[in-house]
Amino acid sequence: MINEADLKFFDEMGYLVVPNVLTDADLQLMRKRIKDIFSSGEYKVSPFNTDRVLSDVYNAFPEFIDITLNEKILGMIKQVLGDKPVLMPETAIHHKWYTGWHKDTTTQEKMGYTFHHQPESLMIECGFYLQDNDELGGGLTVMEGSHKTTDLYTKPRPPKSLSNRIATKILGDKDPLGDHLNPNHHKIVDIDSKAGDMVIFNFKTNHRATFPRTVKPEEVPEEKSKIAFFNAFSVNNSTANEYLEFILNRPEPFYQNLKTRKLNENLLNKAKQLDFTVI
Numbered sequence: 001m002i003n004e005a006d007l008k009f010f011d012e013m014g015y016l017v018v019p020n021v022l023t024d025a026d027l028q029l030m031r032k033r034i035k036d037i038f039s040s041g042e043y044k045v046s047p048f049n050t051d052r053v054l055s056d057v058y059n060a061f062p063e064f065i066d067i068t069l070n071e072k073i074l075g076m077i078k079q080v081l082g083d084k085p086v087l088m089p090e091t092a093i094h095h096k097w098y099t100g101w102h103k104d105t106t107t108q109e110k111m112g113y114t115f116h117h118q119p120e121s122l123m124i125e126c127g128f129y130l131q132d133n134d135e136l137g138g139g140l141t142v143m144e145g146s147h148k149t150t151d152l153y154t155k156p157r158p159p160k161s162l163s164n165r166i167a168t169k170i171l172g173d174k175d176p177l178g179d180h181l182n183p184n185h186h187k188i189v190d191i192d193s194k195a196g197d198m199v200i201f202n203f204k205t206n207h208r209a210t211f212p213r214t215v216k217p218e219e220v221p222e223e224k225s226k227i228a229f230f231n232a233f234s235v236n237n238s239t240a241n242e243y244l245e246f247i248l249n250r251p252e253p254f255y256q257n258l259k260t261r262k263l264n265e266n267l268l269n270k271a272k273q274l275d276f277t278v279i
């Protein structure tokens, strides 16, 4: 479970790792099933999926409901967000997919939404990485405390300074001095998560996928290939509906399924059983 010190850490740093949340059996089952979904082409069950990202996971693959939404997991989500947290319709699986630096509020900020700046607004991603995060990547990299600083990713990147260009040449593009990426000089951390840990992060935390350091992404061996399962939750106040309105207006293909989406019966039952909200 999460203790007071964990909650304080989450509040200050904008992320938290809870070790050993998935059982070994569930972890192996999820890895195998997800690899099968991609290798067999079953991911094409929804036209909104790609061979890298599955959206609206619970509707197409309800077998993941019991594993990723159980009493222990919801108990911890409630410790962070309070009673009746809202599961947003954004459950996703990333497969060999690596994102660059962003906040999960960057797009809404760019589109002119401001509800995430309200003091009572809080949304989190709850991720399960199905491999250790190590030199082959496979987890999350964050800027500690960046949920408290302005979103710089809404603006086009300024040209790199001379010192940054030199550092990049020497060190490669590995956040060296990062004057355009990290002007607030947050500490950058590759989160030391192990397969089956739960990684929680604030939507406003600057983050990206941890890239493999020793090989190219396409050279990561299959047994270590990156698979991550994400649930987005909101505190139970107007944030959830405002966020829903925002994603309903997002133009990307990934979000078009929301317009005709029906809530899955198993998911509704699970929400009733564990006292959380689905919209």
Ligand SMILES: O=C(O)CCC(=O)C(=O)O
Residues within 6 Å of the ligand: 094, 097, 098, 099, 104, 125, 139, 140, 207, 208, 209, 210, 228, 230
């Ligand atoms: O795939 C990852 O590790 C990063 C996930 C991410 O950027 C996101 O869920 O917003």
